[in-house]
Amino acid sequence: MIYKIVVEKKDRQYDVTGLHLVSQIELLDIHDVEAARFAYAYYLKSDQLIPSAVYDIAGRLLADPVTETFHVEVIDGAPRNQLTPRIHELEIALNHGVTDATASQVLTAVRQMGFDCAAVKLTRLYALEGDITADQLSQIARKLLFNPVIEHIVEKGEQPFITIVQEEPRLEMLPVGKMSDEELMALSHNRLWLNLKEMRTIRDYYAAAGRDATDVEIETLAQTWSEHCSHKVFRARLVIDGQPRESFIKRIKKVTTTLNKPWCLSTFVDNSGVIEFDDNWGVCFKVETHNKPSSIEPFGGAHTGAGGVIRDIMGTGLGAKPVANTDVLCFAPPDMDWKDIPSGLLHPKRVMQQVVAGIEDYGNKMGIPTVNGGVCFSERFLGVPLVYAGSVGVIEKDCALKGQPRPGDRIVLIGGLTGRDGIHGATFSSGELTHMSETISSQSVQIGHPLVQKKALDALLDLKQERLFHAVTDCGGGGLSSSVGEMGNPGGVTVELSHVPLKYPLPFVSEYWISESQERMLFAVPSENMDLFREICRRHDVVMADIGQFTDNGKLTLRFKDKDVAVLDMEFLHEGCPHREYDLKNPTSALRPEQFLPPPTADALTEGLLKTLAHLDVCSKEPVARVYDHEVQGKTLVKPYMGGKQRGPSDGAVLKPIYDSNHGVIIANGINVRYGLIDPYRMGLSVVDEAVRQVVALGGSIDYTAILDNFSLPSPENLQTVLDLNRVVDGLCEAAMAYGLPIISGKDSFYNQFQTDNGAVIAVPPVLLVSSICVIDDVDKVIPNYIYSPQGRLYIVGLTRDELEASCYFAQTGQSGTSIPTVDLDINKNVYGRLHRAMRDGLVMTAHDCSDGGLAVAAAELVIGSDYGLEIDLARIPYEGRKRPDFVLFSESNGRLLVVVDAASASAFEATMAGVPCAQIGSIIPRNELVITDGGKKLLSLSGEKLYAAWHAPIAAII
């Protein structure tokens, strides 16, 4: 007998899924759905259950007695009743054969209640009301309601329980050694994403070996040699303007090795960079991109992006504990008109909402606070949004170094089951997206399951406590192929693929190996520890499998049921990929013409400020920050929004990751998506300066600050991309070297572009995200970024110049000209050093960084976050250039902070800052108001509430 129990909300106001669905359908440009209702259906299969027991299960376990109602049906195979024509019902079920963790939890619960039950299946029911066509219904279903890789729409009369017979997975033989160039490229196209030179190298390997390749071998090579896994552009030989230059990766690493900071514990060799925290602990930090998966399926892409970087922390050294997340996102403007969205792309508002929801779900369920981030906008992110997910962990110092597997160690896989998720994910991320990508690459999107990863984390920490393994790493892009391949390099590995636990039967042997299913961690475990290892996994309800062993024969050997399916030399796999070479010439750059409006009137200046506050890069991101739990673990001291009104934006986050240590960690991010198109070099300098300035604003010292670099660029086949990158890397390395900031980890992402059906390319601008981490020895010395006192003097440190090109103010008022902000590295370093000394001496009450929108925005934010106000005299601001009031207010010159100093400390502060640009420009006033004067003449005054309304509205309309 099969019972179907349908549980739904009694009142539509509680039907969150239904309510959200209506607004999501609007974002598909379908406007005729008036209402949507949602319900769960639970199918129970049992020969013993009597109806009263079914009602008992429904009433006590499945339905909420206060807000939900249920009904029970007996399934007899008869077609369901005809419904009214305006109501469209859809039932979504997992495909037969797909492991359903939720159903098995319900089954366990039913049995725990003492009832006999053979199986449980869950489905989701949607009822849409409105005049919609069958085509629209199918579009809604496909885009919002189910993922065809694992789910389907239930058909009339379909039996809920069907047993699937597993067929033997197939192995394909490929005669690559004998292929012509054309055949090689046909094989590579849309599958391997390797170029002809690389394909020929593979052909030569097999021709010399005198044998055919298996598809497992070819897929392994494609994955290991993909841009995503092997960073070909970063390792390429470079000749720029006739001069040989070191590869990008060498230039970046050189900064770290030259600086040689004793507190850097592990850089560039592990899943994250590790620096010293105190005598016992280290902190590790990693930021990654997950751009292309997020453009195709924003929730899943961001979800697994967040999950993936958390695993990078878990897989650092001998296992770290994640304590904070940070996320920086770039989207197209969410208010774009439908007619401007090419076919094959999602509306940017939907992309943004779903990306935020994905990060929220994963971070919150892992119990890791998302403490800091940023959101930037440009129409150039319409094709591919940028999703930077970062995570910070703590690790015992004696566990900070990467472990080494020993020959004979077992290869143990724990956590998630393996399915077709993310097949070709790494290779796919090494190619351009097109309007067909949504269909072709749908299976490249991974499905996340944070509960599985949370359990794996709990198990990992216990396994580490018992010292049961020699090495650990995560399975990320490239799946087992990449993680086993790297962990087993150069020694060798022998893997039995049939031991990999599956979600459902896989048709190809190669998929066992290259699947990018989430939540998997890989360990090297000495045989004698296996029993205890297994027991700890059992206690945490974590799946584990012994899939092979580490060897010392220098070979990657894969077997399926004892039969060899791949045998590759480790050296060829990891070193065989031919180097790329670029011989490039910088074009002579043309300056953009100056287009200035006449100096603004008082009214125009007021309007300019309100408009600049509403610029999407400037406006408040509070609605985003609120859906992320930023307090879990009880370690967050400085939160995203602080002060009595909880709306004063912080320049970064401060954590106290070890309860009994007074040391702390500052986390901040520097990014600019407007400068790179005009001057990639200055963009590189600027974002380093911003990332450091924010650390300084919170009381951190640049002497204990490390940074991460994360590049997002269009296709490197377009040589301008490589030229831009060259300049960005110059800016990054010069600034990092001058400030003494070791670069401890990084990542690059190429091919962030989309080709529309008429052949136009929407490419991202060159973007560098610099994330900073600073260890402080006393969290009580942290400087607030909000005003908490009715009195005090306001200073600006740093020099303001005519640097408004691509500024938020110029964007909002249609002006152009002057230049992208540069960075005077010597002056700024001096400013930051002295300001830090003033802070250590207790001379500073509040500091706030001036960046997007300039000092006017920084001042407005201080007023917004406070009960008090500021009065500022523009005439007193140290300035170089045409001192127009609007230029002074909105210039985005680097190296500047607003600083509030108590009158009693003013002379000591000024003495400390002597010799660097620093001036008192105003003071705190008791009213909650921003007043700007120019030599005594009042230019504008705006109340805190008016400023807040303009600044808060744009994102509040979306999230």
Next chain:
Amino acid sequence: MARPKALIVFAPGTNCDEEALYCFQKAGAHADRVLVSDLFESQVDYREYQILAFPGGFSYGDCIAAGRILANYLETQLADLVREFVEKDKLVIGICNGFQTLARLGVFNADVGRITLERNESLKFECRWVRMRVPDNADTIFVRGITDIWMPIGHGEGRVLASSPAVIDSLMADGRVALQYAPHYNDGEPLYPENPNGSERAIAGLTDTTKRIFGLMPHPERFLTAGHCFVRLGTHPKIPANATLGMKVFQNAVGYFS
């Protein structure tokens, strides 16, 4: 009496256990984090403990509903666990997901009807600091000496709803409402987001009839030092320099046995 022992129950998906454990230890208890399956397999004897705590998180991934699977586990596999603490003059606290779990067990229901925790009225998960008041007639040990307290919340399903208005009246009359959201800087009724989830009568925390089981949505364990507060204590005119820390809830519980 010797140091009381606190048992922090840990299920798959629990994620506020570390800070709860630390708070109990800091408050003077001997505290252990124990997997719920270890309790079932009798690897740990819960009768040795005086305080039972269900911390926050997403136990079992919030399968079916928040706290439901864990509640079913407790009800069917460990039926004596909560009873042991209630009947022997011991204490039980459920925070956030722990509150949701205990609510599913029915311990906060009144004779006249039931209560539940529904999705927030804003339809969103929200993380922010809120101010709460302790009603005059609330007399649970956990909030002793507290009249007014700030704590962070972080939840998507914290809206207290009842099967009828009489349920809330009865909980109020019986002194079982232990915490109510309050306006941040003035008198009167709290508006959104001061009442962050739309709870009836702005209820943030409840007790059972014995007043020894306490469930609350906000997180006292996240306010463990002054430095955790969203303002610098001593600088805001409406927040006392010696504001009550969330730690006080744990000190109260431990103090009951000391």
